[in-house]
Amino acid sequence: MLRFKYLSAVMLLLGAVLPWNATAINQEGLASRFLAQKYSANIIESMLAKTLMEIKQGKTGDALDTVNQLIQTTPNFNLAYLIRGDLLASRARMLSGFGDTFVKDPRQVEDLKEEAEKRLESYLAKNKDHLQPNLLIQLDQSQRYAVVVDTSKSRLFLYAKQEDGQLKYISDYYVTIGKNGIDKKAQGDKRTPLGVYFAASKLNRPLPDMYGEGAYPLNYPNEIDVYEKRNGSGIWLHGTPTDTYSRPPRASDGCVVLSNPDLKTLHPILNRGNTPVIIANNVEWLVDTSGDVQAQQKQSLQAAIEAWRKDWISQDSDAYLSHYSPQFFYSDGDFKKWASYKRSIQLRKPKVDVGIDKLSMFTYPNAQKPMVVVNFEQDFRSASLQNRMKKRQYWINENNQWKIIYEGAA
């Protein structure tokens, strides 16, 4: 059968998309993985990868079948339509590259190409053993999941706590971040903040269609953001409009956007509320041996917190205040104000007891000095006051010593 095949042109399309190691991937491995993932949340990405690999192998007919299947399971997948367009167009004319059609704004083609690159890169990366982020993460008793967003990869990683408290990789999802990238500073800058945030449960009120399956607000700006004079608000995890399966890697106003099916999958987890969401750029992954470093850090920080608690109970103001950094700040002022206030109430050394439980710890990503967000429930008892409260502290490591830089109610 005579067929129009213009492989060189289609290869050109692919060359622009496939990452460096794509050819090194074992094809059989890919095929079996494709089958294995048939029922997983990432079936769509496997089909996309399969399409691109088929193009790579010159099986453009198979690639067209696969992309058609993909479109059938995932209507409104713009990237899939673009690849379908290229595959069909290659039968009618020569292609000059990926997305060979005229659009007024060439950025639109670039966006989809970038999406293909990001998705494929992440898909292929799964061949490696799965990965723990090189971040100190300890969940409290009530938390069962942690979310890590790697903005450089356009990816959200989901971890679940195991019985031993260690985190286990569950799955990962493609996300869209701010149009102008990361490091949000101001309202309207269309950037995604980097930091440790907590996602509240799903917003109950009706939302415009652009939020899709729903929205889970993050507590941006957090205490450190406010201290650093970052502003803006309404940074959420949310879905896509009903007519759009996914958006390009950089397209939001700063929110982290998931596809609606992915967000739906995550709903039972996110709707528990108080989900830690660590948004980092270029997450480092733990190499096997470096786990010890994390464990040591965790131990030393836990020891520092315990020392702080004991010095508080002792009502020895000098010892107690030695746990605070000179840069310390709180809702009412700076270290000086905090010190004089604490000294005045600790003057008569009343008998107090302080208990700490539900302790969680999260490394603050991309921070200048090592910094960890610590949350716990504090049980304070004295003759005049019995108070249980949720507390948040930011601890920084200065000259190999842990110091509190912020403390307040959470």
Add this chain to the structure above:
Amino acid sequence: MHTIIIKSLLVITLGFSAWSFAVAGNTNAALKEINLLSEQGNQAAALEKVNTYLSANPKDAEALFMKGVILVEQGKRDDAIKAFVDLTEKYPNLPEPYNNLAVLYADQGQYDKARKALETAIKTHPSYATAHENLGDIYARLASEAYDKAFKLDTSNARAQGKLSLITDLFGGKAGAGKTTVAAKEPAKPVEMAKPTTTTKLAENKKPEVAKPEVTKPEPSKTTDTATNDEASLLNAVNAWAKAWSDQNVDQYLASYADSFKTPKGESRKSWEAMRRDRVSRPKSIAVEVNDPKVTIESADKAKVQFSQRYVANGKPQGTRKTLTMVKVGGNWLIEQEVAGR
């Protein structure tokens, strides 16, 4: 839109001697009369006669086919589809009914169905040129649909326009003389008997001599203002362009384009030239044929030439419809715009 609907069934019986197909040229008198009625525009009478004929010869492929074509002429698209589907069921090896089904499906915007029909036609008759040409057109339309969806473009208008122009094409024979794309009588050739397709090469003997390797401008047209002269010099210019392309004489090829040439994607002339230089010089061999040209002179110095282009690079053939918008600059016809697939 130049999807071609076939009006004659040119069946070559491949060892189906038991089948009594009417072979073209052998059409019996009754069918010839029906065909004549239809060509004269008397579709109602033609339909009545063909129905009568079919009640006596219910399995006559040519009569069944004729009925489908008459229904198309009457604008009864759905009935025509039924007739052609019926024919493909009775004679699955005939490519023409698939081709016409494809045209009708495409007219309804059902490009995927159209594609499948054409692919079936090509499967049985790999050298069926019309189906290839139509298929290229369908792929291009499917591609453009996919691109539109990729970028969420509102295509409702474009699609409506597409339909209109298809209708014009189908009835072009009556509506506007010279614009017709109907009735290409290209026989489908089975593989075993593959012969070169009969293509009308345009004015081959009139090709201007091109001095090599120096760049020469296409032959200036004579100063007479008659349309025929213009037509001849336009065809000469197009032929010279195709020859320069085939010879991979890049300088000569690029000299066929006017300074006012509109680059396809609005890119700079320089980057377009660089791209073309690469594309034209890279293949080991190129052969470009200009078939079936139609010249529309719009003014003394502006004209359009539409044709089907057969492009073979390194042995891989590619067919496309092409429209060149030509402008007369200093007595020479040069290309101002080059549009493929229309």
